[in-house]
Each structure stands twice: as structure tokens, then as C-alpha cells.
Amino acid sequence: MKLIRGMLTDLRERQILPAVVLLVLLAFAVPIGASIILSKVTTPPTPTTPPINVKIPAGLPSPANELAVLNGTPPTSVTRHGSPANPFSTSSASSGSSGSGSSQTTPTPPPAVHTTTTVTVTHTAVATTTQTRTQTATHTQTATHTTTATHTATTPAKTTTTATTTTSATKTTGTGAPLTGPASLSSDQAYTVTLNTKDAQGTHVLSNVVRLAPLPAAQSPEVVFLGVLKGGKKAVFLFANPVKFSGSSGETCLPAPADCQIIELGPGQGMKLAPASNTALIATFTFAVGSIGARSYSSSSAALNVRNATSSSGQTLLPLIGSTELANFHFDSAIGALTYKPGSSGSGATGSNGTSAVVGSGGTPGAQAGSSSSALAGRRTLVLSPAR
Numbered sequence: 385m386k387l388i389r390g391m392l393t394d395l396r397e398r399q400i401l402p403a404v405v406l407l408v409l410l411a412f413a414v415p416i417g418a419s420i421i422l423s424k425v426t427t428p429p430t431p432t433t434p435p436i437n438v439k440i441p442a443g444l445p446s447p448a449n450e451l452a453v454l455n456g457t458p459p460t461s462v463t464r465h466g467s468p469a470n471p472f473s474t475s476s477a478s479s480g481s482s483g484s485g486s487s488q489t490t491p492t493p494p495p496a497v498h499t500t501t502t503v504t505v506t507h508t509a510v511a512t513t514t515q516t517r518t519q520t521a522t523h524t525q526t527a528t529h530t531t532t533a534t535h536t537a538t539t540p541a542k543t544t545t546t547a548t549t550t551t552s553a554t555k556t557t558g559t560g561a562p563l564t565g566p567a568s569l570s571s572d573q574a575y576t577v578t579l580n581t582k583d584a585q586g587t588h589v590l591s592n593v594v595r596l597a598p599l600p601a602a603q604s605p606e607v608v609f610l611g612v613l614k615g616g617k618k619a620v621f622l623f624a625n626p627v628k629f630s631g632s633s634g635e636t637c638l639p640a641p642a643d644c645q646i647i648e649l650g651p652g653q654g655m656k657l658a659p660a661s662n663t664a665l666i667a668t669f670t671f672a673v674g675s676i677g678a679r680s681y682s683s684s685s686a687a688l689n690v691r692n693a694t695s696s697s698g699q700t701l702l703p704l705i706g707s708t709e710l711a712n713f714h715f716d717s718a719i720g721a722l723t724y725k726p727g728s729s730g731s732g733a734t735g736s737n738g739t740s741a742v743v744g745s746g747g748t749p750g751a752q753a754g755s756s757s758s759a760l761a762g763r764r765t766l767v768l769s770p771a772r
Contacts, residue, residue, distance in 0.1 A: 563651040565616030565676040569720050571684040574691045575612040577619055578674035580654070584667035589674065595715070596698025596743065598624070599671060606657055606669050606766075608698050608705070610646070610713060610742060612676060614721045618648045619673050620713060623766075624705055627657070631769045638709045644768055645709045649673045654771035670771050691720040692744050699743055715744040 395401040440446060565575050579590040583600045590599075598605035610620040618636075622645065629641035635655070636648040647655065654672025681687040702710065713722050722742070 565678050572681050572687045573678045574687050574720050576677045576679050580672045580674050582670040594695050596694040598698050602697035611722045614723050618650045622646050626765045627768045629768045645707045651675050656769050656771045657766045660765045691717050714741040
């Protein structure tokens with residue numbers, strides 16, 4: 385009772401009690417009213433179809449006979465006399481007795497049919513032999529031998545035999561760019577170096593880099609390429625700013641990792657320059673040696689000109705950098721490479737920094753001192769680590 389009273393109170397408060405009462409009354413009134421109305425509806429009887437009188441034309445069987453035929457019980461039986469004709473026999477009148485007057489038919493056996501059976505046998509044999517021999521980087525040889533034999537026999541026809549042999553041999557010999565250059569050059573050769581660099585502008589591949597070229601650019605030099613070391617196995621680089629080496633690797637850092645002024649790198653070796661503090665406004669610069677090779681020229685004089693070619697911007701940077709280790713390296717145009725002579729700093733006519741010795745006979749340092757001086761005005765300490 386409490387539940388009912390609570391529901392009534394809730395309905396009154398929401399002012400929906402009349403609507404609920406009306407819905408309840410309709411729920412009972414609609415089925416009762418529909419049943420009363422439908423009980424008074426009467427269904428009219430189905431009209432009877434009058435029979436159709438069909439007059440059968442003369443000469444046609446009656447429907448009853450046709451129905452009997454369909455049911456399998458024919459109304460009448462028909463008996464036929466005589467014998468069926470033999471399609472494989474011929475009829476001829478026989479001269480029998482005069483009183484009989486009858487004719488006799490002699491059956492003729494069917495003609496003999498000869499069947500010829502042809503059997504075809506096909507045999508195919510394919511043999512393929514492939515032999516490949518490869519010698520890495522210098523010699524590649526590929527030999528291919530293919531033999532195809534086809535045999536066809538037909539019985540009772542004649543036998544036909546076909547044999548086909550194909551032999552092909554491919555020999556390819558090629559040499560790619562060597563990772564390291566030759567230990568010595570001929571008179572008409574000069575060393576070539578390929579470098580892979582990455583800076584704020586993206587990734588670059590530099591081919592045939594000239595000696596003393598500043599990297600990544602003359603306006604913002606970080607590294608100077610000095611040339612190929614004697615023996616053709618390593619390239620030498622000079623840092624434009626004070627550098628402290630971090631990490632452990634097999635690279636040669638001169639004079640010491642704490643004061644790395646010059647580094648020697650072989651093909652596949654690379655270094656990463658980064659600012660010593662996060663406040664320095666400089667992007668990380670990565671450089672690596674891609675390959676060291678040798679190129680031949682038309683004459684010895686042409687090769688000598690290429691060996692002595694240097695970057696004018698790099699020539700101007702050398703005295704401004706003030707490296708104490710630079711004087712230990714000398715460029716020898718006769719071999720087209722740098723030689724290392726420790727303990728030669730400050731000796732001879734090359735000066736305290738050995739500029740003219742590294743530049744070689746074709747260099748004229750000091751041509752662009754003003755622009756290079758401004759490029760090194762804001763020198764900072766960098767951290768050097770092996771590139772990963």
C-alpha cells in the first residue's frame with residue numbers, strides 16, 4: 385500500500401496522474417471495443433463459378449480418353465502385325481515352290497569396321513647447370529650453360545629426335561671507387577677525396593674536395609681539409625676553433641684529445657662537432673670520409689697542377705687559426721700528399737705556424753685576411769665526438 389500511495393503522490397506532484405489514468409482506460413477499452421466491432425462484420429460467401437460448356441470438334445478424342453492416356457491406361461489396344469525391317473539387310477525374292485508364293489529375306493551382317501590406334505610417346509629432358517663465381521670489388525665472372533634435349537616418338541609413325549644446345553657465358557669485370565687510395569701515385573695521378581657532411585642546411589656529398597677547403601662554408605668555417613696523408617690511407621683536417629675530444633675511438637687527435645687541433649680520419653670514419661654549452665648559437669656539424677682514391681690525367685703537368693690546387697679562403701684562414709701543430713705537416717707535390725715531421729714547429733723559413741709548408745709551392749696565403757678574420761671573430765670551444 386505504501387508503494388501505491390507513494391506512486392500516486394509522485395504522479396500528483398508531477399501533474400501527470402490524469403494522463404496515466406487515461407492511458408490505463410485506453411489499454412482496456414481499445415481491445416474490448418475492437419473485438420465488439422469485428423464480431424459484427426460478416427464475410428460474404430464465395431460466388432460459385434458456373435460450368436463451361438465446351439463443344440468438342442468432330443474427329444477429336446474426348447477429354448476422358450485423353451485423361452486415360454495420360455494416366456497410362458489407353459482406352460483401346462491396337463495390335464499390329466508384321467516384323468520390323470532390318471536396316472542392315474537386303475530383300476530379294478526367292479524362287480521357292482510354286483504353291484507357296486512366299487518371299488524370304490536374308491539378313492546381311494554389318495560391314496567390318498577397322499580401328500587404327502595411334503600411340504604417341506613424348507619424352508622431354510631439360511638439364512640446366514649454372515655456375516657463378518664472384519670475386520669481391522675487383523673481378524666478377526658469371527658462366528651459364530643450358531642444355532635442352534627433346535625426344536618425340538610416335539608409333540607406328542617414324543621416330544623424330546630433336547636436340548637443342550644453348551651455351552651462354554657472361555664475364556663482367558669492373559672496379560668501383562676504392563675506399564682507400566694507392567700508397568704512391570704515378571706522375572700523371574692525383575689523390576681525390578669524397579666527404580659526407582651534415583649541417584643545418586641538410587646532408588651533402590662533396591666529391592673531389594680541393595685542399596684547404598673550409599667546411600661547411602667559407603663564411604662559417606669549422607674544419608679545414610688539409611689533404612691526404614702520405615700512404616693514401618687517411619685524410620687530415622684542421623679545426624678552426626678550440627676543440628675538446630670526447631669519447632674513445634681509433635682516430636688520431638693532435639697534439640692531444642684535450643686540445644685537438646688536427647685529426648686524421650680514414651674512409652668510413654666521421655666526427656661530430658657540437659657546442660660546449662646549450663647557449664652557443666651554433667648548429668651541430670658532422671663530417672666523414674667517404675673514400676680516398678686516385679685520378680689519372682692526360683699529362684704529368686696537368687696532374688701537378690691538380691696536386692698544387694688549393695682554396696684561397698682556406699689559405700687565408702690558416703694564419704688566423706694559429707695552430708701550433710700545423711707546422712708538423714708539410715705538403716710534398718712530388719708525391720701529392722702530406723708528410724708528418726714532428727718537432728719541426730717554429731723551424732725554417734715556413735714560420736711559426738708552418739703555413740707555407742702546408743700550402744705548398746702553388747699557394748699565396750694572406751689574400752683575404754679581412755673576410756676570414758671576421759669569420760673567426762666569435763671563436764668558441766666545441767666538443768668533438770665520433771659520429772654514430
